[in-house]
Amino acid sequence: MSLFKRKDSSFWWVKITIDGRKIQGSTGTDDKIKAQEFHDRLSAQMWEQNRLGVKPRRSWKEAVVRWLEETAEKATHHEDRRKLIWLDTFLGGLVLDEINLDVIDSIRAAKFKEASKATTNRYLALVRSVLIRARDEWEWIDKAPKVRLFKESASRERSLTREQAGKLLDELPEHQREVVLFALATGLRQNNVLKLEWSQINLEQRHAWIHAAQSKNRHPIAIPLNDTAFAVLLRQKGKHQTRVFMFLGEPLNSANTRAWQKALKRAGIENFRWHDLRHTWATWQRQAGTPTHELQRLGGWRTGAMVERYAHLAPDHLAVAASRMDSVLAGYDLATVG
Numbered sequence: 001m002s003l004f005k006r007k008d009s010s011f012w013w014v015k016i017t018i019d020g021r022k023i024q025g026s027t028g029t030d031d032k033i034k035a036q037e038f039h040d041r042l043s044a045q046m047w048e049q050n051r052l053g054v055k056p057r058r059s060w061k062e063a064v065v066r067w068l069e070e071t072a073e074k075a076t077h078h079e080d081r082r083k084l085i086w087l088d089t090f091l092g093g094l095v096l097d098e099i100n101l102d103v104i105d106s107i108r109a110a111k112f113k114e115a116s117k118a119t120t121n122r123y124l125a126l127v128r129s130v131l132i133r134a135r136d137e138w139e140w141i142d143k144a145p146k147v148r149l150f151k152e153s154a155s156r157e158r159s160l161t162r163e164q165a166g167k168l169l170d171e172l173p174e175h176q177r178e179v180v181l182f183a184l185a186t187g188l189r190q191n192n193v194l195k196l197e198w199s200q201i202n203l204e205q206r207h208a209w210i211h212a213a214q215s216k217n218r219h220p221i222a223i224p225l226n227d228t229a230f231a232v233l234l235r236q237k238g239k240h241q242t243r244v245f246m247f248l249g250e251p252l253n254s255a256n257t258r259a260w261q262k263a264l265k266r267a268g269i270e271n272f273r274w275h276d277l278r279h280t281w282a283t284w285q286r287q288a289g290t291p292t293h294e295l296q297r298l299g300g301w302r303t304g305a306m307v308e309r310y311a312h313l314a315p316d317h318l319a320v321a322a323s324r325m326d327s328v329l330a331g332y333d334l335a336t337v338g
Contacts, residue, residue: 002014002043003032003036009026011027011028011030011035012026012031013027014035014038014042016042027039045057058096058140059094059095060091060092060094060095060096060099060130061088061092063131063134063140067080067084067129067133068081075215075216075218083122083126084126086111087107087127090110091103099131101146104124104127104147107123107124108148108150112150117150117152118150118152121149121150124147124148124149125147128144128147159276159279159280159284160272160276160277164269165280167269168180168263168264168267168269170267171263175246176255176257178232178235178236178245179193179245179252181228182228182229182233183277183281184228184277185226185228186208186225186229187278187281187298187299188278189216189275190255190256190275192210192221193255194245194253194255195243196244196245197242197243197244198243198244201233201244203225203233203234203237206224206225207222207223207224207225208223208225208229209221209222217300217301217302221299224298256273278299282310283310285298292307295307
């Protein structure tokens with residue numbers, strides 16, 4: 001019998017077999033007439049899929065599961081999961097071909113009420129990526145809506161002066177001061193600093209490294225230990241067998257804490273994130289004359305273009321090239337006198 005009741009449910013259930021393909025499940029209703037309508041629609045869809053080659057309608061939830069499985073190695077995998085949980089309110093009950101521009105616009109409006117344009121764009125871009133993969137790689141849908149992103153202002157680079165950095169370090173509790181000092185000395189991202197292990201450090205050779213799996217671009221990063229970084233590590237030695245940075249006998253797992261925020265406030269520093277320590281390091285490196293190709297390798301950036309945003313900070317930036325015109329224009333300034 002294709003429509004039936006189960007002892008453990010008040011709803012009607014369906015069981016349909018077409019060309020060897022079986023589907024069994026709840027209709028979600030205890031009304032037999034509505035259950036029969038559900039059965040007939042499902043039966044017609046299965047017939048179309050089997051006999052006419054019509055694509056089965058896939059749900060957003062199915063797409064999310066497959067996306068997370070296929071992108072498990074992404075450095076931003078946990079961030080994607082967090083975003084997808086938030087998006088479930090808007091998309092969780094839909095099949096993919098029901099996601100249209102109106103749905104996308106509702107997501108954009110809701111997120112923009114609580115976040116910046118840049119953050120909203122990250123959520124919209126994730127929806128777009130899932131839909132494009134569902135269309136182009138999985139062939140689950142024939143078309144995907146065009147997802148419009150907000151126009152963002154130029155990328156934000158916020159760095160500290162040496163005086164500001166000194167004030168901040170003075171205001172931080174000891175365990176955070178060491179972490180911040182190490183970040184300023186090496187330019188490492190927050191997660192790479194906090195989760196640094198002694199197995200990644202060779203004190204004799206004054207060298208440390210970030211494994212490819214721990215790096216944002218999935219490439220290993222070599223870290224020559226300057227005097228400041230080396231001194232920080234020596235002060236941490238013996239505190240824990242595995243992890244480098246500790247607090248109250250436990251590995252330090254968070255840096256953006258209330259103590260960090262209060263220290264920023266006492267130091268008079270506004271609009272500054274923990275990640276801006278990396279911008280500060282890169283800025284100081286360029287101001288000290290570190291060339292682009294060296295800064296790229298030290299910072300673990302995938303391309304030189306990502307380092308060019310700091311190029312204008314170098315004191316000798318294009319100075320040699322600009323001076324070549326002196327020989328060409330020699331004497332012209334005298335010719336215009338009087």
